[in-house]
Amino acid sequence: MTQEKVLLDHGSGGKVSHSMFSDLILPLFSSPELLQQDDGAVLDIAGARLAFSTDSYVVDPIFFPGGNIGDLAVNGTVNDIAMCGAVPKFISVGLILEEGFPVEDLKIILESMARAAQKAGVRIVTGDTKVVPRGKADKIFINTSGIGVIPPHVQVSGANAEPGDAVILSGTLADHGITVLSTREGLKFDSDIQTDSAPLNGMAQAILNSGCRVHVLRDPTRGGLGTTLNEIAAQSGVEILIDEACLPIRGPVRGTCELLGFDPLYIANEGKLVAFVPQADAQKVLEIIQDNEYGKEAAVIGRVSRKSPGKVFLKTFIGGTRLVDMLTGEQLPRIC
Amino acid sequence: MTMKYVEEYRDPGLAKGLAEKIHGISKKKLRLMEVCGTHTMSIFRHGIRSVLPPGITLLSGPGCPVCVTAQKDIDAFVEFARLKNVIVTTFGDLIRVPGSGSSLGREKAEGADVRIVYSIFDAVTIAGENRDKEVVFCGVGFETTIPTIAAGILMARQAKLDNFSVYSANKLTPPALAALMETKGVDINGFILPGHVSVITGTNAYRATFEKYGIPSVISGFEPIDILKAVLLLVEQNEEGRPALVNAYSRAVSDEGNLKAKAVMNQVFEVCDAVWRGIGGIPFSGMGLKKEFQAFDAALKFGMDLPHVPEPRGCACGQILMGLKTPEQCSLYKKKCTPMTPVGPCMVSSEGSCAAFYKYA
The missing domain is CATH 3.90.650.10 (PurM-like C-terminal domain)
Structure with a gap:
């Protein structure tokens, strides 16, 4: 992190994002699960292997052909858990809303989240809603986290690719x-x-x-x-x-x-x-x-x-x- | 949008045939310069270097508009961004280019109103929607871009937008080629001439330079088949000792060029001297606003006349743009200068030769 201010590049998912992760975030939060750097963390809890993942959605525009920020937020976390080899089960939803955001739009987004969850076979089990003054957020931001169960025979990781x-x-x-x-x-x-x-x-x-x-x-x-x-x-x-x-x-x-x-x-x-x-x-x-x-x-x-x-x-x-x-x-x- | 006329020019069989022909006739060691940054990108993206004989070296020329923008012009863009009540509008490539102390991207993070536009017409629209603010457009381009910038200024005049202005760092291609040929130590056996620029200028724009220096010159499109064909023609001309000016992009380029675009360009702009990054001043290679359009000249409007700034120590962008060095021969390349921490613009622009080497080579 040689630059003093956060730039949009830090959110691109490319090298600049990676350098922030490895230079700033990883040293402070160092845990063996985070070190794996997979789409989610794989946790051993009481004899079961669970996959746990989180993601925030800030897409602009919030409505686009084929979907909106709501189904994107559900599918994104479902997929991150599925890529750990897990069967996604439960999802949390955190909403950050800008003052003045139309309830009608919120309803459309929440309905599509409900449909996406149903389609993926996951339940939305906990959540949180915050409202910030106008101009302090861009319409709506959504965070979703999820938990899934990894079947005993499954062993996938980004570190497992083999020649051939x-x-x-x-x-x-x-x-x-x-x-x-x-x-x-x-x-x-x-x-x-x-x-x-x-x-x-x-x-x-x-x-x-x-x-x-x-x-x-x-x-x-x-x-x-x-x-x-x-x-x-x-x-x-x-x-x-x-x-x-x-x-x-x-x-x-x-x-x-x-x-x-x-x-x-x-x-x-x-x-x-x-x-x-x-x-x-x-x-x-x-x-x-x-x-x-x-x-x-x-x-x-x-x-x-x-x-x-x-x-x-x-x-x-x-x-x-x-x-x-x-x-x-x-x-x-x-x-x- | 369909991709007609693209797949045909990426045909593996045709490409193989052209590559075999080049291998068949190539005996001399040749240094060929692709003048345009879009060619550089295409050459790397399609792995064209990897199918050519080892004796043929492709060099990237001064044809990436961001790469040849003088440091003082970048500094001017940053200064505009720092002014209160000013919206800076720019093409995306310029956002990360470092000036002496900052970049438009940094200023944006600090709170400046910097907006990426895809066309100058978007900038004119922004000016119309923000009559209480000044809107400055960063004019960086070659013959391909200058006519649209001129059209944008005409549109602003028509709409009586007195809050819109353009900082012109626009440049012309043929004078740069002539300057290159006059530079000591430059060793080039042929030019792959820019396709997009030539659509506007026409083949005739290169005739004087060709006749003076007798250097093999081929106007080329941007698809792999176009570029391989241009290389083949340049190798043939060199092997047979018969230099020629050939338009191998005749599906888009005529002798006279786009007369309408040139007329619009010349209505608003006039030829002036310009400073090219790393190369220096080249007479009659810039396009400045004509007197009757000075109300739209951001440099005059804001009194923005910054001193010339030397380029960062060790940055070899200038020599690379003239084919005197390859990016790997620059002492900063991959060390101090990377796409994450660019020192010179050749590392920032997606069409810069250093960025292309770093990304693809």
């Missing part, structure tokens, strides 16, 4: 980030992009209960697939090579990225997972994902080796190879 693993992505990239961005900026495109926000616990459980060996499950949210793969490569000490031609990306999303100079590898997803499984199990796991309503466009996108530990590479459309580094800070639209 296939990397499977459950669907198209960058839908959420591009939807929010184009709604926020009023970019009018002749397209039907919408958020991919969805609960992935059903898909995760189908994979984990299939009898296939599963080493890593992770949802590439903030920071995008590029950042998530870098985290896994570092945690597991392996090289990951992905193939650009295999990456599913919708045409309008790709077009918007081209126009603004964004790399879809670094754009947020809210309803996608990556699974690392031994090559021998890859086809079966792929079929299981494709059978799920949120995994129709799943694809095997890469493989793991021991060549350059900690690095991620991309084989490009034209057969070249390049490094996929971790995102630094927020991607900034280019001039020309």
Whole structure:
């Protein structure tokens, strides 16, 4: 932390966020669970293994095509717990509301949270509401935390990727980030992009209960697939090579990225997972994902080796190879 | 939005064929410069270097507008942000670029009203919505961007917005190429000329420079097939000793360019001298507001005339932009200068060569 003020980059999920986590937060809160740096903490309590995770939602705008801040907040925490290999059970909801926020909008958001919880099969069991003076918060912020139970046979972690693993992505990239961005900026495109926000616990459980060996499950949210793969490569000490031609990306999303100079590898997803499984199990796991309503466009996108530990590479459309580094800070639209 | 005319230019079979042709005819060691930052990005993103023969070196030129913006201009943007009652509007690339003491991003964190816009027209709209405040637009761009900045100023004049102004650090491409050729030690065997800029300028804008220096020059689009084709043409010209000025982006570029855009640009702006970061002053390479539009000149309006500031010690951005050094040859690269702690703008802009090397190489 060489800079004295918090910058927006500190919230990007990329390198700048990581440096704040490792230089400022981790030393002060050091606990073995936090050190694991997975999507949630895995806790041994009275003979049971529980996954515990929290996330705050400050998305602007709060309503966007395909969803709103409410279902996003439920699905996000459900997914973080599911990526620990757990069956999500209970969710807490903390609301921070700005004075003057329309109750009508709040009702719409709460209703979609209730629907999302029902769909994911979790119960909202505790919560808190605070109101701050006008201008002290932006409409509504939501924090959700959740608890899930990890079945005895499940052993997944970002540190478990092994050479020879296939990397499977459950669907198209960058839908959420591009939807929010184009709604926020009023970019009018002749397209039907919408958020991919969805609960992935059903898909995760189908994979984990299939009898296939599963080493890593992770949802590439903030920071995008590029950042998530870098985290896994570092945690597991392996090289990951992905193939650009295999990456599913919708045409309008790709077009918007081209126009603004964004790399879809670094754009947020809210309803996608990556699974690392031994090559021998890859086809079966792929079929299981494709059978799920949120995994129709799943694809095997890469493989793991021991060549350059900690690095991620991309084989490009034209057969070249390049490094996929971790995102630094927020991607900034280019001039020309 | 559909991606017609893009997939065709990323076809693996075509790319393989072009790469094989280049390998087949390439004998000489060649240093080819892609002038435009968007080319640099595309070359790295598509892994084009990795499919070329080892004897061909691609150098990034002075074609990333953020990278060639003088330190004093960045300082001016920061000063505007510090003024009370001023909204600074800017393209996103400039937010992190460090001036002598601060950046627009820092000032924003301190409470300054700095807003990222995607077009100058958004800045004009902001001015219309905030008549009690001054709105300054940071004008940083080449021929691609300058006509829209001119159109924005015309729009502001039409709407009688006396609270809107532009700080023009705009620059022209052909004079920079000529200056590069005159610089001692510069060793370049061919130019990959910028596609977007050429859409506006037309092929003819490069003719004088080509005729004077006889350097192989190919105007190229930005897809991998475009760039491989341009490299092939430059290698052919070099191997056969027949330099030429070729427009290989004829689906977008004409000889005359976009006459309407040029007319709008020349209605509002006139050619002036400009300081390029790392390169220095280049005569007739800038675009300043004409006298009749001086009411929209932020530098005049606010008396913003900062002294020239030397670039940070050790920063080799200037030599890198002229192809005299590669980012790896800069003593600060990956040590003091990283995307998280950039010293020079080549590390900040997504199209800067140092950022591209750091991110992709």
